[in-house]
Amino acid sequence: MTGVFWSALGILAGAFIAVQAPINAQLSRGLGLPIAAAAFSFLSGAIVLGAVTLAVTRTQGISLDWKAPAPWLFVAGGVLGGAYVTITTLLIPRIGAAALMAFLVAGQLIAGLMLDRLGFLGMAVREISIGRVAGIVLLMAGALLVRLT
Numbered sequence: 001m002t003g004v005f006w007s008a009l010g011i012l013a014g015a016f017i018a019v020q021a022p023i024n025a026q027l028s029r030g031l032g033l034p035i036a037a038a039a040f041s042f043l044s045g046a047i048v049l050g051a052v053t054l055a056v057t058r059t060q061g062i063s064l065d066w067k068a069p070a071p072w073l074f075v076a077g078g079v080l081g082g083a084y085v086t087i088t089t090l091l092i093p094r095i096g097a098a099a100l101m102a103f104l105v106a107g108q109l110i111a112g113l114m115l116d117r118l119g120f121l122g123m124a125v126r127e128i129s130i131g132r133v134a135g136i137v138l139l140m141a142g143a144l145l146v147r148l149t
Contacts, residue, residue, distance in 0.1 A: 014101075014105075017088075017101070017104070018097060018101050020041070020085075020088075021088040021089065021091075021092040021097060021100060022092055022097060024037045024038065024041050024085060024088065024089040024092075025037075025089050025092045025093050027040065027041070027089075028089050028090075029093075034086055034089040034090050035086055037085075037089050038082055038085040038086040038089055039082075041085050042078070042081065042082060042085065088100060088104070095147060098146050099143070099146050099147040102139075102142060102143035102146040102147065103143050103147070105139065105143070106136070106139045106140050106143045109135070109136055109139055110136055113128060113132055113133075113136065
């Protein structure tokens with residue numbers, strides 16, 4: 001049952017990404033600048049997550065260890081996320097939601113395969129297999145079909 005829950009949560013997160021892109025594109029059209037839409041998307045998310053973090057740390061008596069993570073980790077995720085949101089905001093009116101989502105998933109799978117192979121940041125190392133490569137090829141073919149038809 002737990003596996004089903006986590007799988008469903010992953011699907012829900014994917015759906016959020018699909019819905020977020022046109023929302024940010026509409027915000028971009030209204031503001032007249034895609035990067036401003038991305039900035040406000042992150043600002044509102046940071047405010048909400050900051051409030052949730054504060055509530056959780058207070059109710060559970062948790063203290064954050066600000067010295068433990070490497071300093072670059074405090075910035076890297078935000079920079080990558082900012083680039084992601086800005087790029088999706090630019091692409092969705094040009095290629096559509098379905099094609100964008102297909103290419104995003106393909107890119108995630110390719111990057112995931114490389115990260116698994118390298119054991120990036122302490123992840124378990126997983127070999128690149130014929131099945132995994134075939135999955136990427138099929139996903140890229142599907143993404144191209146979604147875009148071109």
